[in-house]
Amino acid sequence: MTQINSALLVMDLQNAIAGHLGDKQALFPYKIALEAARNHNIPVIFVRVAFREGYPEISPMNRMFARAAQYGGMTVNDETTQIHPELAPQPGEPIVTKKRVSAFAGSDLEMILRAKGINQLILSGISTSGVVLSTLTEAADKDYQLTVLSDACFDPDPEVHRVLLEKVFTKRADVVTVDAWVDTLV
Template sequence: MSSSNTALLVMDLQPAILGGIPEVPLTALLGRIKKAIQAAHHHKIPVIYVALSFRPGAPEVSSNNSFFNAARERFDNPHFGAIHPDVAPKLGDIVVYKKRFSAFTGSDLEVVLRGLNAKHLVMAGVSTSGVVLSTTREAADKDYQLTILTDGCHDADEEVHRVLTTKVLPKQAQMISIDDWCEGLA
């Protein structure tokens, strides 16, 4: 597997979003994602962190958007966009801030990817039914080659995660474990 023109997207790994995951599975998830990040660094693959973040008062949130409007008060926190310290960005990593589920919506991700000449996106993140699904759909429409690190994703609903990673997402992306992806880089 070639690493040229590849970027690793690490999405929505914010304590404010991860708070609903019990500690043991969260620690294991972050450990696996950290392994993918380290492999990307070792192989000089750009690591791009995508975080959900809003201005004070969350003026980007429309009252017409039932999901985001219901969470508006949670978003009005200057620390909401912080990345979990276990997988925090290193010098040279890129952080983009989005305004909706897709990593592309309200962010400069597409400009960054063009600047890096990235054609292949490798993705991990929380949640599978949120940022992973939405970003996959939009990235596929933009003609990126896609890989999803299946054990680098999590959803509060295990059945939704299973259906998405075994039936829906494989139609647009290669599905692979973090260990297999790391071994393929060697």
């Protein structure tokens, strides 16, 4: 029987994107998940989207990211791409930089997961219809066991968020609240 080794992915909780949450109270579920993972020695991996100066990774054909290249910002050293200070990584917690929507796209995430023997991912992030959906789909195709923390995901469209959590994600992952996940760790 295969041993289950989990990691918590905290995706796109960077300054430019976390601002979509509104108030600091919205960060509470992410903080609880981080604290629980750290207290139970579950590796935490932060994922952000950022680009090199001059945006060599962005094609003008890419509808989502071409605006970043056109208007600036979102570079690896830009304040907008740094992890939100309320959720600051601790020493030894990697920050993976991706180049597209999925946490795997253009990043070294899979290399880190293999090196640590991780075969189960606990997903959290902004947005449900963006990084969470794309990462879940790719991770399921790569045979990872998946859990989605429903209240540690956010989407600007509440109906899209609901449909993904209740109808789409449940076909490939366990969908639970942060509290329910924490209860399984005790």
